[in-house]
Amino acid sequence: MPDTVxxxxxxxxxxxxxxxxxGTGFSVPSRAADLAATPTMRGGANNYxxxxxxxxxxxxxxxxxxxxxxxxxxxxxxxxxxxxxxxHTTEGHERDERSxxxxxxxxxxxxxxxxxxxxxxxxxxxxxxxxxxxxxxxGFETVFLRPVMSSANDTTLHVEFVLRPA
Amino acid sequence: xxxxxxxRTALVWSGVAIALGVPLAIAAxxxxxxxxxxxxxxxxxxxxxGLCLLLLQPLLAGRMLPGLRVRHARSLHRLIGVLLVVxxxxxxxxxxxxxxxxxxxxxxxxxxTPFSLWGVIAMWAVIGAATLAASRRRMGTFAxxxxxxxxxxxxxxxxxxxxxxxxxxxxxxxxxxxCGLVVLTTARVFFKATRVGKA
Numbered sequence: 001m002p003d004t005v006x007x008x009x010x011x012x013x014x015x016x017x018x019x020x021x022x023g024t025g026f027s028v029p030s031r032a033a034d035l036a037a038t039p040t041m042r043g044g045a046n047n048y049x050x051x052x053x054x055x056x057x058x059x060x061x062x063x064x065x066x067x068x069x070x071x072x073x074x075x076x077x078x079x080x081x082x083x084x085x086x087x088h089t090t091e092g093h094e095r096d097e098r099s100x101x102x103x104x105x106x107x108x109x110x111x112x113x114x115x116x117x118x119x120x121x122x123x124x125x126x127x128x129x130x131x132x133x134x135x136x137x138x139g140f141e142t143v144f145l146r147p148v149m150s151s152a153n154d155t156t157l158h159v160e161f162v163l164r165p166a
Numbered sequence: 167x168x169x170x171x172x173x174r175t176a177l178v179w180s181g182v183a184i185a186l187g188v189p190l191a192i193a194a195x196x197x198x199x200x201x202x203x204x205x206x207x208x209x210x211x212x213x214x215x216g217l218c219l220l221l222l223q224p225l226l227a228g229r230m231l232p233g234l235r236v237r238h239a240r241s242l243h244r245l246i247g248v249l250l251v252v253x254x255x256x257x258x259x260x261x262x263x264x265x266x267x268x269x270x271x272x273x274x275x276x277x278x279t280p281f282s283l284w285g286v287i288a289m290w291a292v293i294g295a296a297t298l299a300a301s302r303r304r305m306g307t308f309a310x311x312x313x314x315x316x317x318x319x320x321x322x323x324x325x326x327x328x329x330x331x332x333x334x335x336x337x338x339x340x341x342x343x344x345c346g347l348v349v350l351t352t353a354r355v356f357f358k359a360t361r362v363g364k365a
Contacts, residue, residue, distance in 0.1 A: 045267075120198060
């Protein structure tokens with residue numbers, strides 16, 4: 001009997017191993033060199049008002065939007081990148097000028113902006129964030145995100161940008 | 167006999183009134199309304215009203231409402247069909263005024279939210295069912311019945327999926343109960359219609 005015979009047990013074990021490995025994405029944390037860029041999400045740019053001012057807080061605040069900006073590939077933190085955000089909140093609709101504001105990422109690439117509480121609108125409690133190359137001198141490609149909150153009661157939302165050099 | 171019939175009539179009608187009134191009242195007093203402009207509020211409530219009207223349609227078509235003459239049930243079914251299309255138009259138009267890009271995405275089937283797709287499917291199905299009803303005289307009985315029933319079924323399935331996936335002004339429980347009743351009564355109409363067809 002040849003030793004290369006494929007037994008049912010071997011097939012099951014190797015198949016299961018493949019599925020588990022594939023499902024976990026062969027995750028190796030140190031492979032930052034392959035960090036993929038964040039793709040623009042469907043509907044991310046809806047009700048965007050280009051060039052909202054950089055503010056210390058949108059409206060009266062109460063909800064904390066946090067996040068980070070990194071470079072695709074090596075994952076290096078990107079400082080001074082302009083991130084704009086808007087949402088349907090307790091203080092206005094997405095289209096309203098007062099619902100929009102922007103902030104710059106800090107030296108470690110993180111950003112945060114206090115804004116009014118996001119409330120469910122158009123079926124989901126969600127926010128909008130943009131990195132717009134037209135309003136930033138960093139030389140990265142534009143990205144629009146539309147993250148959905150896991151619960152409408154959340155008072156914070158964390159969003160990660162991985163930008164591709166233009 | 168007569169008292170039993172009257173009691174049954176009262177029971178069914180008050181059941182329907184509760185099934186429609188409770189979800190409508192909960193939606194009309196939702197805390198989310200405090201943060202919405204009047205046009206958006208009207209659009210949302212038109213959607214809720216449409217879901218409520220959708221329960222009456224199979225009840226009328228399947229003669230499940232006691233105390234109504236067949237002729238009256240028919241003309242009511244027709245009238246509510248027209249109102250149903252009106253609520254859909256108000257719903258979509260109001261949402262469009264509130265956030266044009268979201269509605270354009272939904273109508274072009276590229277929305278990020280799956281419930282939008284179900285809503286658009288239901289919208290075209292209800293418009294189709296109404297159009298068939300308007301041109302009924304030019305159709306054969308079988309084609310008319312099969313077509314109208316099929317489109318009504320798609321309307322119900324699409325609307326229920328649309329409503330259940332949305333986090334909006336409706337209460338979770340009253341919405342689920344109303345959707346369940348719409349599905350059950352529609353299924354009953356389908357069952358009766360197909361049984362008659364075989365005989």
